Amino acid sequence: MSKKERVVVIGAxxxxxxxxxxxxxDGYEVTVLEKNxxxxxxxxxxxxxxxxxxxxxxxxxxxDVFENFFALFGKKASDFYELKRLxxxxxxxxxxxxxxxxxxxxxxxxxxxxxxxxGSSKGLRKFLEQAEYKYRVSMNxxxxxxxxxxxxxxxxxxxxxxxxxxxxxxxxxHVRKYFKNPKLIKMLEFPVLFLGATPxxxxxxxxxxxxADLALGTWYPMGGMNEIVKAIVSIAADLGVEIKxxxxxxxxxxxxxxxxxxxxxxxxxxxxxxxxxADYEHTDQHLLPKAARNYxxxxxxxxxxxxxxxxxxxxxxxxxxxxxxHNLFFDEDFDRHATEIYKQPQWPSEPLFxxxxxxxxxxxxxxxxxxxxxxLMPIAPDLKDHEQTRERYFELLTDRFEHITGQSIRNNxxxxxxxxxxxxxxxxxxxxxxxxxxxxxxxxxxxxxxxMKAKHVKNLLHTGxxxxxxPGVPPALISGQIAAKEAIKMMGD
Numbered sequence: 001m002s003k004k005e006r007v008v009v010i011g012a013x014x015x016x017x018x019x020x021x022x023x024x025x026d027g028y029e030v031t032v033l034e035k036n037x038x039x040x041x042x043x044x045x046x047x048x049x050x051x052x053x054x055x056x057x058x059x060x061x062x063x064d065v066f067e068n069f070f071a072l073f074g075k076k077a078s079d080f081y082e083l084k085r086l087x088x089x090x091x092x093x094x095x096x097x098x099x100x101x102x103x104x105x106x107x108x109x110x111x112x113x114x115x116x117x118x119g120s121s122k123g124l125r126k127f128l129e130q131a132e133y134k135y136r137v138s139m140n141x142x143x144x145x146x147x148x149x150x151x152x153x154x155x156x157x158x159x160x161x162x163x164x165x166x167x168x169x170x171x172x173x174h175v176r177k178y179f180k181n182p183k184l185i186k187m188l189e190f191p192v193l194f195l196g197a198t199p200x201x202x203x204x205x206x207x208x209x210x211x212a213d214l215a216l217g218t219w220y221p222m223g224g225m226n227e228i229v230k231a232i233v234s235i236a237a238d239l240g241v242e243i244k245x246x247x248x249x250x251x252x253x254x255x256x257x258x259x260x261x262x263x264x265x266x267x268x269x270x271x272x273x274x275x276x277x278a279d280y281e282h283t284d285q286h287l288l289p290k291a292a293r294n295y296x297x298x299x300x301x302x303x304x305x306x307x308x309x310x311x312x313x314x315x316x317x318x319x320x321x322x323x324x325x326h327n328l329f330f331d332e333d334f335d336r337h338a339t340e341i342y343k344q345p346q347w348p349s350e351p352l353f354x355x356x357x358x359x360x361x362x363x364x365x366x367x368x369x370x371x372x373x374x375x376l377m378p379i380a381p382d383l384k385d386h387e388q389t390r391e392r393y394f395e396l397l398t399d400r401f402e403h404i405t406g407q408s409i410r411n412n413x414x415x416x417x418x419x420x421x422x423x424x425x426x427x428x429x430x431x432x433x434x435x436x437x438x439x440x441x442x443x444x445x446x447x448x449x450x451x452m453k454a455k456h457v458k459n460l461l462h463t464g465x466x467x468x469x470x471p472g473v474p475p476a477l478i479s480g481q482i483a484a485k486e487a488i489k490m491m492g493d
Contacts (some may be wrong), residue, residue, distance in 0.1 A: 018481055254292045274460070307341050313374060337350070
């Protein structure tokens with residue numbers, strides 16, 4: 001086998017970049033074709049008048065996943081960026097004059113639980129002990145399996161572990177087994193809001209997210225989340241990977257059961273292996289001829305998607321006092337908003353929302369005396385997206401923010417940009433405008449997810465948030481590694 005076999009990776013998101021690096025390290029010639037003008041996928045940046053906005057991911061959880069990835073190349077995160085643990089990790093507003101700060105220190109966290117619900121600190125220890133077990137099993141075993149078939153999971157030790165993972169218990173009932181206070185319940189259920197189902201319909205296995213949150217902590221890479229992208233691009237460049245921005249793949253031509261040519265807006269490419277980190281549904285339904293597709297249009301339409309988001313990037317010409325880096329506004333009904341995302345899809349009546357103020361930790365992302373604000377409201381995918389609707393919610397969120405924090409910002413906004421379903425579709429060919437990929441329901445876990453391998457094309461693999469292991473930055477990094485290893489295996493056959 002010639003180690004100079006050529007691989008084309010479609011998309012320079014985290015999964016695509018990760019797969020490119022692993023393949024190049026193994027000696028393959030790798031080219032990454034990126035539709036947009038910069039790498040990073042959803043983790044791109046937008047700069048305007050001295051403000052630098054992370055356009056997508058803003059939470060740095062599971063630091064071990066990043067360290068493990070960099071270690072593949074003899075590197076550490078600290079070789080590329082300074083990582084700060086946030087303390088408090090975030091603030092939850094349950095109403096006006098009713099904030100709760102979630103401390104980084106475990107003893108302080110137990111004290112907070114005890115003050116909020118006497119006797120609950122003991123429950124917290126048990127809850128997190130179980131959550132840690134789920135995290136360790138999942139991150140060291142489950143997630144690195146390519147999930148081609150159920151046979152990968154016919155393993156007595158794994159089955160025994162699975163029985164302890166609470167796949168058939170809901171997150172809602174699991175949390176309520178230990179806690180009664182509604183504030184603590186909201187805190188512990190919030191991470192699953194983005195997984196694609198209500199807490200009542202999400203397996204309790206995902207309490208491992210609480211371990212990632214409360215025990216491993218919430219971090220911030222100085223310079224912003226795009227510093228991770230720059231780090232991986234730097235590794236890729238050292239390994240000889242060529243990244244071509246503004247290069248959109250428009251068609252995959254099939255000859256004798258293989259992708260023979262890759263058509264783009266700027267020319268034609270050939271490769272021995274193709275890994276698509278583009279939106280899976282887009283690759284499957286729009287780049288491939290019908291006979292070569294893995295799934296039908298009906299199949300895709302029946303998938304349960306994770307939420308989309310309405311985002312606002314806001315720059316102010318004054319400091320905003322009394323808020324933290326991460327702020328959750330839980331002053332409205334959690335269950336109702338979740339229902340309006342998952343059960344009865346509609347623009348929400350009284351939404352919960354999130355505000356990131358990265359300039360609290362990193363003053364360089366805003367001009368002196370200003371503040372960098374990122375508003376996010378989870379919404380159902382596939383809604384009608386109109387400018388008037390965006391503006392109505394901007395007014396609603398701003399009113400709530402000002403009322404609850406006691407801080408006026410409306411007259412101090414000097415930069416503003418909205419981003420929602422139509423933008424996700426235009427920039428990423430995102431299926432139904434989703435922001436986070438496929439929902440993590442039990443029926444869409446492991447080998448029930450869209451397959452990584454193309455069924456009718458011998459040299460095509462899929463990676464990213466619509467296949468294994470799932471959505472989020474750490475899973476995307478892992479997905480890229482799995483796809484690269486599978487490609488190496490296939491080219492070695």
